[in-house]
Amino acid sequence: VGNCLCDSLFFAIRKFKQHPEPIQTTVAATIDRNAENRMRVQNISVKLTLGAAGSSLAHLDRALDQFEEFCTVSQSVRQGFPVTIEVYDRDGLRLK
Secondary structure, three states: OHHHHHHHHHHHHHOOOOOOOOOEEEEEEEEEEOOOOOEEEEEEEEEEEOOOOHHHOOOHHHHHHHHHHHOHHHHHHOOOOOEEEEEEOOOOOEOO
């Protein structure tokens, strides 16, 4: 999930000939028992941190609006449980 989202964001920004790298990805999952007492993933949270200042990336707003829809893995996984995504720039400013 994290790798696919990272690649999707990277591709979306690079379409505009911008350089967001390096991108750091952190993923955390919550695992708990379901109604049948079986261990299951309940949700995943993903934090993507760009290696550039958000203000230095042209068309960043368009890339941020689009990249999730092109991530095959997270869109598939979301059919089973929530995936939350946060995007930050290198200075810690939350972009999404």
